[in-house]
Amino acid sequence: QKEVEQDPGPLSVPEGAIVSLNCTYSNSAFQYFMWYRQYSRKGPELLMYTYSSGNKEDGRFTAQVDKSSKYISLFIRDSQPSDSATYLCAMGSGGSNYKLTFGKGTLLTVNP
Amino acid sequence: SQTIHQWPATLVQPVGSPLSLECTVEGTSNPNLYWYRQAAGRGLQLLFYSVGIGQISSEVPQNLSASRPQDRQFILSSKKLLLSDSGFYLCAWSLLGGGQPQHFGDGTRLSIL
Numbered sequence: 001q002k003e004v005e006q007d008p009g010p011l012s013v014p015e016g017a018i019v020s021l022n023c024t025y026s027n028s029a030f031q032y033f034m035w036y037r038q039y040s041r042k043g044p045e046l047l048m049y050t051y052s053s054g055n056k057e058d059g060r061f062t063a064q065v066d067k068s069s070k071y072i073s074l075f076i077r078d079s080q081p082s083d084s085a086t087y088l089c090a091m092g093s094g095g096s097n098y099k100l101t102f103g104k105g106t107l108l109t110v111n112p
Numbered sequence: 113s114q115t116i117h118q119w120p121a122t123l124v125q126p127v128g129s130p131l132s133l134e135c136t137v138e139g140t141s142n143p144n145l146y147w148y149r150q151a152a153g154r155g156l157q158l159l160f161y162s163v164g165i166g167q168i169s170s171e172v173p174q175n176l177s178a179s180r181p182q183d184r185q186f187i188l189s190s191k192k193l194l195l196s197d198s199g200f201y202l203c204a205w206s207l208l209g210g211g212q213p214q215h216f217g218d219g220t221r222l223s224i225l
Binding site: 008031032034036041042043044045046049051088090092093094095096097098099100102103104105 | 118144153154155156158161163202204206209210211212213214215216217218219221
């Protein structure tokens with residue numbers, strides 16, 4: 001079983017739709033959870049950073065962590081064509097471990 | 113604020129030629145530094161990371177090496193490039209301590225002919 005699983009998509013939605021992106025993981029040591037957005041031919045850009053379970057909201061974006069189910073989500077409300085990108089989840093266990101484990105990314109297209 | 117610079121953006125090299133990619137970070141001290149390769153459908157592969165000057169940890173055996181000659185400078189090198197070295201190379205930094213988010217540069221697209 002892979003440490004982090006993420007549906008690669010592609011996911012295509014109309015403008016204004018609510019988008020749900022998800023990752024599951026198997027390592028119970030993960031404590032820190034991130035979502036990145038990557039435009040074509042660019043580096044990943046940090047969108048959301050959360051610690052432990054619960055919700056975090058930033059504008060149109062909401063990150064949700066359910067540690068009991070080992071499941072994280074990113075919701076995008078009122079999606080815009082500019083949200084079209086690849087979204088990657090990432091996780092870390094903290095402590096002396098500096099490394100993050102990334103999902104392979106979900107390609108999202110928002111159609112005007 | 114912190115910024116990360118990575119260059120060149122695009123590079124085309126012949127097989128067997130040397131390589132040097134450079135990454136610098138501004139606006140922070142003692143960052144952790146990382147080199148990744150991203151291949152289509154395979155996600156981000158961590159190649160090297162560094163927690164301090166001269167301290168390099170290698171994640172996978174390969175044709176590449178890394179060096180950190182200054183606190184905020186990270187260099188990815190090869191003496192002789194292989195076709196399999198083609199890919200999108202990303203440099204990243206983070207604050208010290210585990211679980212910190214990493215911040216990426218805009219990458220170098222390397223093509224080997």
